[in-house]
Amino acid sequence: MLDKNIKSGDSYKFKLLKLKKFQSEVPIDEDAFKFPSTNTNLTYNSLDLRQLDNENKKKLESRDKEELKSFQTTRGQRERKAISAARKLQEMEERIRTLKPKASLKKKNSITQDDALRMIIDRDINYFSKKVKSALTQLWNDDYQFNSRQRRRLWLVLSGAQQQLSSKLSQDNYKNLKNLKLRYPNPCFNQIDLDLKRTQMDLGLRSDNFLSQLRNILVSYVKRNPSIGYCQGMNFIVAKFLTIMSEQESFETFTQIIESILPIDYYTNMVGILIDQKVLKYYIQDLMPQLFEHLDTIKFDPSLFIFQWFVCLFSNNINYDIQNKIMDLFFIKGSKALFWVSIAIIYNLKQQLLESSDFQTSQLIDGVKKVCRFVKGKRITQLREEFRPLVEKELQETIDQKETLNQGQYLKFQFINRFYLYPGLHKFYNLNENSQQLSCQNVEQFNNKLFNYFHCDPKWPVCLYDYTYKNKIPNYLCFKIASELTQFIKTDYFYPNQNENLDSDQILQKILNEELKLKELKDQILIERNEHMCTNQYDSHQEFEMKFKYLLSEKCESFSHLPSFQININDQMSMLRCKEDLIMIVSCTQVEPDFIRKQKEKENQSYQISTRESQMNKQRIKDIILRNIEIPPSLSKRSTSVSSGERMIEILRFKSYPSNVKSEIMISKIRARQQSC
């Protein structure tokens, strides 16, 4: 681009630009980066501003005009400007001179590359400070070849997985997840099995052991976080880790990447990736306007390959050594590295459009060196925020065209984007003092607390709603409480009540009102849990719970094979029907007295164990529930609009059944109804 400027004959402009450049360069050097002054400057004239929002447009335009003005002024003015610019340059130089001793002091304090290498291998260290990171960046820039042992440690520590691994409580977490048996189908599992054999076969990773490890990790993650589940492309990432790490280490690193390094909605609904695509396209346009124009004229959308890069974190279809190199940078620098690498690759490809040669690691490093000064982490977050509404708006528009039921899902995602996922968020821990308490508890323990709040038995192997919902419906999201709950979200929060028949304007108004509430809730809840069977049965939840447990443990075989468990995830209505049926089946079960006795004994034990404090909390929460929430009306109201037959069942369900009704009869009735449906 600068060449273009020189060619245009305006050497004066060139000088000015250089001056400006120099001035802007001085304060940038804060990250201990020292790059050769590259001549990639922005030419605003050729910027295509179509996709920027108006505000930005105006800003850039005004800058544009100013620049143009400065070039169009008379010669005298130009000279004067040149003189003032020269003065500024002198001032700058002086400033640099005065700054220099400080800089050298910094250097003394900073960590040498040898130290950093020693720290990598040191097993006691599970956190790298900024200084170490900058030393590591230096190593990266010098194309230091980490061996697999160093790389393993590097990835573990930088991702935060080492911290997780070192805490005793979370050590068992993976084992528990792995051993947790799910008796119901999940589309994710099928997909994983399909993809196992299609992972990195070219690297010779086809041993059964490797595949089973890969499967364990992916399946465990689906169990850990069903709202994210499994996304094609994850298999490449995990396979990458497995080449140098153990199974558990890979799992922890993987969770860290998804839950703390990448933006939250990268894999949930992919809005994160769409936004990042947009951001990257903005940068391509900004830094390589010629290329962007070219792509535009041939109508080739770079999102095609960007999508693949971001989903797989470059661990697919790229040279193996470069993959490792990219991962190193990704762990050192976080998600902004994805942009650096993408732009670096595109920058190099730009040259290769004319002359063919293979893509080398050195090219990557050069490219990243050139790029990282222009692509700042802060700006990326800023751009992400800027583009989010645009992408979400488009998403909303497409959803509006489709069924209204999806609106709820969309809102849910919007909601969740405001929060962090609970586990493994060391960033969040660092921010918030209260959250420190969380970090010392493992996930299971925390879940137990949660179950307590919702009157579920934490001792029970599978939570009622977990059994029916969490693992059945990938879109199901769950609450994790950051601090004590003082407010609750209604179960039909995200689904506008269908009985009301609201206009789109009214719905919007409702959403806006809700948004205010959401902000208040932000501090208290990290993630939302959608629906609980127990709370649906609030008035008689204990009885219901007992029956459910009874069915699960004593009559598991026949129970889990009921047609009501064959929930069609894509069909909301049948899903609701299935749930109702399940509730009904459970409600009319007769529990053997022996079982009740055993359960009560267990309960008493756990009751004694629980501290007085938690009892108080329980009481408080209970009060709040009673004050704030009527019995969740979502289901009953919605289904009454379905048909009169459904209503009958509703009424039946909410009246307590006489216990002598035989469950078999009810089940057969339901089956008949389903067949007729």
Place this chain on the structure above:
Amino acid sequence: MGNCNKKGKPSRPSVRDPINIRGDKENKVSYAKVVLIGNSGVGKTSIAQRFIEGKFDENNKNTVGASYFQKNISFKDGSSLCLYIWDTAGGEKFQALAPLYYRVKSKYIINIFQNAHAAVVCYSVTDDDSLKQIDTWLNKLDEHGNIAKMIKVVVGNKSDVDKSERRVDLKEGKLFAQQRDLPFFETSALLNDGSIDELFQKLASQIKQSFTKEELHATV
């Protein structure tokens, strides 16, 4: 990969671009956009690979997002048609993206169905569920495609498997396609039996029949 220059003219420097449109307008080569859709693991990428490169790769990776191929097909009368083949990912998560992915006039997201002249809807003969899912895919095409006379073809892949592994009979697939009034093919990407070449040859000639030359320009 297939070069679309009809008479082997010296290629321009920009020929390395995946889609070269400007240079070919002069050559008056027709273009057609074909999308490959279907459930995950039915062999969409293998079909494309067999057609483009004439080989079967055992170590195929699962597709993420979408990938893109192109190949020239020449007819007996000397004319030719360049097929742009979009190989999509069948994964559940990307299906959730479908409204974005396949949307017409989307600013932010590539739209695979936009201006597609033909769609090859695939199922695997080893997986009866994938046959059932074809209806959903057809619905998606109707919903998001913008060319009304888009040609749709039902393809049962993996016909090379043993009878014991087979879940969908040839008759069953034929009947399925007949009921929906669609052409039906059973192919094998593994065997070099010409079934896939036949599929694309027939598809290309049908595209040529149903679309005028003006309509067969590439707007990707």
